[in-house]
Amino acid sequence: MSSVRKIQGYQERKETLSQQYSSLKDAFKGENDYAGLVNVYEMLKHLDELVYQFHVYKSYLESTKKPLTLAQNAEMKSIENLIKTLEDDVSLSYITENANRLAIIRREIFENAREGGRLLYAVGYKFPAISSGQTITSAGITKPKSKPQQKPKPQSKPKTSTYTSARYMKWSKRCTQIVLEAANMSDKYVKQKHAYLVDHFKQEFGVACTKDFVHYLFLHYIDGETSGFNEAFDECYVKHQHPSIEKRAVLIAEEMKANRSPDFPAVHDYVYKYGIWLREIFERTYGQITEPATNFQ
Known part of the structure; x- marks a missing residue:
């Protein structure tokens, strides 16, 4: 099969899948939360357009058979983690409950993207082919446009x-030590406490912490333990299981607020999400939702 026919077949398949994806919105008609579902659907659709481009690029790199540098591997991993985070943020599991074919169509669309990456390599295009005009968009592969040659301009290296x-x-035990070291700094240096934790997590573990996650860590290790908040959270965490972290956080928050102890510290709603995060981290590391006592020795 010629390259032109392969590209044509790829584009036709992409168009068919895109139409199937768009038709999923009809599945929400009649639902009580129609407006909310459509809003989530539109956000996910936009996200998937970006994820599609990532799969094209990743597939192209894999097709070259060239080993990635450590920096490139780290960047790819960072993007994959970001995609997972964004899928949670747009409540992917919530919308798939109301559109059964969504998971299947997304899988087929991303396979189509990988086919696009393989095609790019097979037909000899350079990626990213800025000089030749070749680009990848959510619509698929676009052919290069002829234009007069220009002297390339120096570009600054992207951050x-x-x-x-x-x-x-x-x-790890060192993670706990860093949190406690930061927490034990003078109270008048609140910003410095946060900066200390963020900087050390980046430097020692290559991990980026959001401002709210840092807030939660201080709550967990200082007020949460002495007030009984952590123990109550653990019980709710085990009790309430849900594939969507947002829904699980809501369930935990509702029960903890309903049975709130006067000793509990006042907390923001984001605390419940990051409380789930930390317990997931503990489970992944230690096989349980709490860390070993040796971390404090």
Whole structure:
């Protein structure tokens, strides 16, 4: 089969899958939360357009058979972790409950993207082919446009992050030590406390912590333990299981607020999400939702 026919077949398949994806919105008609579902659907659709481009690029790199550098590997891992985080943020599991074919179509669309990457390599295109005009978009492969040659302009090197999201890290005794070291700094240095923790997690573990996750860590290790908040959270965490972290956080928050102890510290709603994060980290590291006592010795 000629390259032209292969590209044509790829584009036709992409168009068919895109139409199937768009038709999924009809599945929400009649639902009580129609407006909410459509809003989540539109956010996910936009995210998937970006994820599609990532799969094209990744497939192209794999097709070259060239080993990636450590920096490139770290960058790819960082993007994959970011995709998982964004899927949680747009409540992917919530919308798939109301559109059964969504998971299947997404899988087929991303396979189509990987086919696009393989085609790019097979037909000899350079990626990213800025000089030849070849681009990858959510619509598929576009052919290069002829234009007069121009002297390339020097470009500044783009800044990229190679840090892993804290959600996907593993814990250690040193992590606990850093949190306690930061917490034990003078109270008048609140910003410095946060900066100390963030900087050390980046430097020692290659992990990026959000501001809210840092807030939660201080709550967990200082007020949460002495007030009984952590123990109550552990019980709710085990009790309430849900594939969507947002829904699970809501269930935990509702029960803890309903049975709130006067000793509990006042907390923001984001605390429940990051409380789930930390227990997931502990489970991934230690096989249980708490860390060993040796971390404090």
